[in-house]
Amino acid sequence: MATPVLDKVEADSAASPYITATFRIRRFNPEVSDAAVWEDFTVEIDPKERVLDALHKIKWELDGTLTFRRSCAHGICGSDAMRINGRNRLACKTLIKDLSPEKPITVEPIKGLTVLKDLIVDMEPFFQAYRDVMPFLVTEGNEPTRERLQSAEDRERFDDTTKCILCAACTSSCPVFWNDGQYFGPAAIVNAHRFIFDSRDEAGEQRLEILNDKDGVWRCRTTFNCTDACPRGIEVTKAIAEVKKALITRRY
Structure with a gap:
C-alpha cells in the first residue's frame, strides 16, 4: 500500500x-x-x-x-x-x-x-522625580578605609527595591500620575525606599521629608496598578506602605 x-x-x-x-x-x-x-x-x-x-x-x-x-x-x-x-x-x-x-x-x-x-x-519628569529623592548612599565622617559591612538581615530589608530598572512601567500605570504629573510616582518612592531602609545610609530623615510633601507618598491611592505593572516583580505597593509607616513612626 x-x-x-x-x-x-x-x-x-x-x-x-x-x-x-x-x-x-x-x-x-x-x-x-x-x-x-x-x-x-x-x-x-x-x-x-x-x-x-x-x-x-x-x-x-x-x-x-x-x-x-x-x-x-x-x-x-x-x-x-x-x-x-x-x-x-x-x-x-x-x-x-x-x-x-x-x-x-x-x-x-x-x-x-x-x-x-x-x-x-519624554522621560525627563520621571527622572527628575528620581533625582529628587536622593537615590544614592549618604554617609558622614571620613571616607572609610574598608568596605561598609552590613548583615544579611539588614541587606534583606531593602533587597526587593534594589531590583528597579527605571523603566517607568509602574509610574505610568498610576492613575494619580496620569492626572497630576507633579506626583513623585511609584518608581521614585521605590528608589527612596531602597536607601531609607539601608542601615549604612544616614539621610533617611531627609528623604522622608521630601516624600512628606503634598506631591509625595500620601498621594498614593493603593490601587496596586504599579505592582501589577512591574516587570521585575517588585512589591511596589508594599514598599510605598512601608515608607508611609516610616513617616508616621519615624522608625526604619
Whole structure:
C-alpha cells in the first residue's frame, strides 16, 4: 500500500512555525500632525518571538519611520516599556503567543508622559522625580578605609527595591500620575525606599521629608496598578506602605 505524501506546499505550510499577526500601533509625528493615529502592520512571525522582534521587523522591512526606544533587549535596561494590549510591559519580555495573536495586538506609548514621537515619551519628569529623592548612599565622617559591612538581615530589608530598572512601567500605570504629573510616582518612592531602609545610609530623615510633601507618598491611592505593572516583580505597593509607616513612626 502506497504511503500518502503531502503536497509540497501543504507540507511546507504544516512545518512552518510562523503565523500572520497584525500589530495596531499608535503613531504620532508632531512634524506631520498634532493628532495621533492608529496604523496596522501585518507581519509573518514566529509566535515564540517577542513584541520587540516584531517592532524590529516592522521598522526594518515595512516602515523605517517607526520610532521606539530599546537597548539591551533582555529586560535589564528598561528602555522599551510600552502599553501592549492595554497593559504596561517591556516589549523585549512579552511573547507574541501570550497576546492572543489571532486578534490585532495594540502597541502604544506609556501614559502620563508627553509623547515625543510614536512610542517615545519624554522621560525627563520621571527622572527628575528620581533625582529628587536622593537615590544614592549618604554617609558622614571620613571616607572609610574598608568596605561598609552590613548583615544579611539588614541587606534583606531593602533587597526587593534594589531590583528597579527605571523603566517607568509602574509610574505610568498610576492613575494619580496620569492626572497630576507633579506626583513623585511609584518608581521614585521605590528608589527612596531602597536607601531609607539601608542601615549604612544616614539621610533617611531627609528623604522622608521630601516624600512628606503634598506631591509625595500620601498621594498614593493603593490601587496596586504599579505592582501589577512591574516587570521585575517588585512589591511596589508594599514598599510605598512601608515608607508611609516610616513617616508616621519615624522608625526604619
